[in-house]
Amino acid sequence: MTPIKTAIALFAGTGLVAGLAVAGPGPDEDQLVIEGETLITEVAAPEDHPLDTIYSGWRFRSDETQALEIDDFENPAMVAVEYGLDLWDTAAGSSEKSCADCHGDVDSLAGLRANMPKWNEAAGQPWSLEHWINWSITEHQGAEPWKWESEEMLAMTALIGLQSRGMPMTVETEGPMADWIARGKELYYTRVGQLDMACNQCHEDNWGQMIRADHLSQGMINGFPTYRFKWSGLGSLHRRFSGCMKNIRAKPYKRGSDEFVALEAYLAARGAGLSIETPAVRN
Amino acid sequence: MKATGAALAALAALGLAAAAGAETAPDAVQITDGTLAAPLTAEPGDAARGRQLFAGRKQGNCLACHANSDLADEPFHGEVGPPLDGAADRWSEAELRAIVVNSKEVFGDQTIMPAFYRVSGFNRPLGDFAGKPILTAQQVEDVVAYLRTLKE
Numbered sequence: 239m240t241p242i243k244t245a246i247a248l249f250a251g252t253g254l255v256a257g258l259a260v261a262g263p264g265p266d267e268d269q270l271v272i273e274g275e276t277l278i279t280e281v282a283a284p285e286d287h288p289l290d291t292i293y294s295g296w297r298f299r300s301d302e303t304q305a306l307e308i309d310d311f312e313n314p315a316m317v318a319v320e321y322g323l324d325l326w327d328t329a330a331g332s333s334e335k336s337c338a339d340c341h342g343d344v345d346s347l348a349g350l351r352a353n354m355p356k357w358n359e360a361a362g363q364p365w366s367l368e369h370w371i372n373w374s375i376t377e378h379q380g381a382e383p384w385k386w387e388s389e390e391m392l393a394m395t396a397l398i399g400l401q402s403r404g405m406p407m408t409v410e411t412e413g414p415m416a417d418w419i420a421r422g423k424e425l426y427y428t429r430v431g432q433l434d435m436a437c438n439q440c441h442e443d444n445w446g447q448m449i450r451a452d453h454l455s456q457g458m459i460n461g462f463p464t465y466r467f468k469w470s471g472l473g474s475l476h477r478r479f480s481g482c483m484k485n486i487r488a489k490p491y492k493r494g495s496d497e498f499v500a501l502e503a504y505l506a507a508r509g510a511g512l513s514i515e516t517p518a519v520r521n
Numbered sequence: 522m523k524a525t526g527a528a529l530a531a532l533a534a535l536g537l538a539a540a541a542g543a544e545t546a547p548d549a550v551q552i553t554d555g556t557l558a559a560p561l562t563a564e565p566g567d568a569a570r571g572r573q574l575f576a577g578r579k580q581g582n583c584l585a586c587h588a589n590s591d592l593a594d595e596p597f598h599g600e601v602g603p604p605l606d607g608a609a610d611r612w613s614e615a616e617l618r619a620i621v622v623n624s625k626e627v628f629g630d631q632t633i634m635p636a637f638y639r640v641s642g643f644n645r646p647l648g649d650f651a652g653k654p655i656l657t658a659q660q661v662e663d664v665v666a667y668l669r670t671l672k673e
Contacts, residue, residue: 432650439633444601450585451597487650
């Protein structure tokens with residue numbers, strides 16, 4: 239063995255022992271500009287954060303995938319947004335009212351997605367956007383709630399989310415939210431499944447590295463609901479959580495469960511400052 | 522008659538024990554100082570099968586995290602773990618077996634590497650995977666045999 243090879247071999251050995259990530263390709267240098275607006279895909283991490291800089295998952299995708307999010311005419315999720323607008327304007331339920339009848343133009347909900355999940359005093363817990371939508375549909379419209387992963391719900395979360403595109407994620411972290419964020423953090427660092435892995439092992443310790451053909455991102459949630467090639471469609475954040483858990487052969491929590499809401503709250507805080515990209519495009 | 526019956530039963534039990542002894546069960550594995558010298562099976566590992574497991578996405582999938590020049594024809598070598606070129610020069614057979622069986626007992630609790638031959642102590646294992654190791658005893662031996670061929 240040459241001295242150089244020995245050095246590499248030793249380094250490789252210690253890397254595994256210490257669980258250290260070897261420098262990899264990392265995020266690219268591209269700038270995300272949609273409809274003339276520059277989005278924040280890189281920002282100094284909030285206080286008490288394990289990382290120095292946080293990056294949107296967009297920065298880890300190929301140029302071809304990135305291009306689809308840059309142009310709203312190319313973005314395959316915009317069909318769902320159009321459907322969401324139809325739903326917004328359609329009267330439903332015993333009230334025979336549409337969303338628009340009470341809310342007016344959907345841009346009146348600008349900023350809502352950026353604060354999710356949001357504390358609900360009456361429920362005594364934070365709610366995801368899906369919970370809020372179903373509450374309004376049942377309480378105000380007098381209609382049947384939508385299933386979490388239904389076409390209708392995805393269309394509406396995409397439409398409402400789009401109104402916050404470009405706004406920084408700013409979830410409430412104080413007051414009663416603090417306990418939920420702490421609970422989400424505990425889940426983030428808990429190993430689960432037959433592969434016995436925790437979120438942090440990929441998205442904190444090894445972001446930027448390749449895991450087979452996949453370029454590991456920091457696991458940020460600013461683009462949900464997101465259009466994924468793997469899904470051939472839009473999917474919710476909780477669907478992504480569920481898929482991640484199944485990948486490591488862990489029994490997923492249910493969509494809308496306290497566990498996933500807590501994890502969502504923690505990840506929203508962990509990604510504070512990144513622009514909302516809903517509906518993002520990923521592989 | 523009774524005594525003979527008991528003796529026969531005892532012999533049968535011994536026979537079963539011997540058969541079971543041909544393969545060490547996951548919970549019976551004892552890793553000592555990062556080593557596991559005794560093979561898990563009577564049948565020696567098959568390096569060719571181990572090579573397939575290393576690259577296979579459904580089972581071993583070692584390539585997901587470890588680059589390996591011997592499999593240069595396979596696309597997408599991972600970067601999460603160290604490259605395994607020359608693994609046999611760096612680790613003994615007993616060390617390699619211990620690492621594959623349960624890396625947590627070798628590198629510590631925080632390693633991302635899964636334990637490939639362990640059935641207990643998991644949190645929320647999914648459905649059919651509960652109570653089963655990722656690889657069978659023979660597959661572990663096959664992978665170890667293959668890793669033993671990675672010399673520089």
